[in-house]
Amino acid sequence: MEIYHVVLLTLVLLVGLLCIKMPVALALGLAGAVGLVLLRGFDYSTSTLGSVPFADTASFTLTIIPMFILMGMFAVRANIAVNVFAVAHYFTRRAPGGIGVATVMACAGFSAVSGSSIGTAATVSRLAVGQMRASGFPASLATGIVAIAGTLGVMIPPSTFLVLYAVLARESVAALLAAGIIPGILSALSYITYIMIFGQRSVRKELARREGAGGDSGVDGDGERLGEAVEQARRELASKTVSLRELPWRGVVHVGILFLVVMGGMYTGVFTSTEGAAIGALTGLVILVIENRRRGGRHIFAAFKDSLLDTAQSTSMVFLIIVGSGIFSAFLVTAGVTQDITVWVTGLSFHPMLIMAMLLICLIPLGMFLESMSILVLAVPLLYPIAADLGFDGIWLGIMIVKLIEIGMVTPPVGIITFVIAGTANVRSETVFRGVLPLLVMDVITTTLLFLVPGITLFLPSLMT
Structure with missing residues (x-):
């Protein structure tokens, strides 16, 4: 044959x-x-x-993945996301689409300690969707904001995707994590811009529709009844009068501590990336104990045990995908597919930027049908040699691949994060997809900017050399 x-x-x-x-x-x-x-x-x-x-x-470097996952699990059970969302909501409450802006800020802040897009989206969804609906956001926009902002978990460090790319491409883990900071912030700012300009118009239309329906705000744009969570959120918004001093500042402090411990230690060279992940997990455990100390030792032990079990489950999934993709990649290498593709692509007479753009765009349809981690472990062996031959930086390539994987995580028909949000918010998946699609335009703009100006991505890594 x-x-x-x-x-x-x-x-x-x-x-x-x-x-x-x-x-x-x-x-x-x-x-x-x-x-x-x-x-x-x-x-x-x-x-x-x-x-x-x-x-x-x-690979010893792969130990970073379970450590970052464990740190994120501790952060979830220390209620960091709840506290960060409350602080963000206070400062954005008077801005156009303020609670939507607070949701993006909460996702960005929680991503800085969780390292998981699915975990970020699921956690913030329980906090924010009901309150956005109570403030007049249509169901599609409310769920779409959480879904698209949840993707920040794979870009903002600590990110298991960036760590895995660094291992596969044999690039510096610390440099990859530093490179994800500015693109992650730019992505968050683009979502906030959309919410403040275009999203606020949708809110006004929704509020006018509710008034036109005789004040029956219990029916959303899809004809579904608002759930008890939305009604409860409305009552909370009407009754809360929190002062600046009463805000749960400890959540912001905990995010800052975890981020500085992990990134600051690696950036200054105090410890390696693997040591930073382990120290970050230990710091997360300390924060978990401090936040739950009033509930007693039994509750702390239960939270610790659940964190370990969730970490083992997530780590097993990641490593199983690595093994499966490794076998398939070995087949591609044995068949000479990777070498043939590299020779063919590098021999094209097109400009290298155009060739790279076409290859990266191919990741988007893959994201419509394949799981995101699988795309990463399949794409790196194929794209990295081509990018190296064409003269592109490996750190920049990693950010571009992860950014396009972000888009795939909310793109139909698979879009795993959209299904997570649909389940936690109790809405139809097509409702979430409808809210995500306009926000994807902002992602396309950000991705184009990062592609055309590699210096944005490479600025922070260049300071580490």
Whole structure:
């Protein structure tokens, strides 16, 4: 059988497995194993299957991932997101679309300690969607804001995506994490700009619609009844008169401490990235104990145990995807696909920027059908050699890949974060997608700016050298 026949058959098998809803990691591993058998025979395949999982996961740098996840789990149970949202809401309450702006700020702040987009979106969704609805935000806009702002978790450090890219591309973890700061802030500012200009118009239309319906604000634009959470949020907004002194400033302080411990230590060279992740997790545990000390030792132990269990579950998922993608990548390398693509692309007569743009844009349709972590581990072995041959910086490439993965996380039909928000907010998934699409325009603008001006991404990493 010709090599290109084997590659085509393996790709068809992979798509078929995904269509029957087999977990992505298992689909990648099984398709890759079948491809290796067809290419080199059973003995070579079993030898590769025995070595690749160990080789791809036996990296000391990968210990950063469970440490960052654990730090995020401690942060969740220390109620950091609740406190940050309350402070952000106080200072933005008089701004156009103020509570929507506060939601983006809360997502950005919580992303700086959680490292997880799904965790950020799910946590802030429970806090903010009801209050945005009570303030007049349509269901689509309220849920869309949380979904798009939740993607900041994969960009703003500590990010497991950036760490995994650094390991796969053999780039500096500390430099990747530093590079994600400015793009993450720019993304958050673009969402805030949209909310203050265009989102406020939607709020006024929604409030006018409610008044026109005889004050029946219990029905939203989709004809669904507002839930009890929305009604409770309305009462809270009407009754709260919090002074500046009464604000839960400890949440902002805790975010600052965790961020400075992790990034400050790595940036100044006091400790390595792996040491910084471990110290960050330890600091998160201390904050968890301090925040829950009045509830007693039993509650603290339960929170600690739940954090460990959630960390083990998330870490297992990440490493299983690494193993499955490693097997499939080994098949691509054995078949010569990566080398052939590199030679073909670098031989094109187009400008390198145009070639790189076309390759990066291909990540968006992949994000519509594949899980985000799988896209990362598949894209890096293919794109990194091409980018290196074309003269592009590996740190910049990592930020561009992660930024496009962000877009894929909220793009139909898969858009995993949109389904998380739909579940936590009890709305239809199409409602969330409808609210996300206008905000994606801001993401496209930000991504274009980062692509055309690499210095924005590389400014902070350049200060570390």
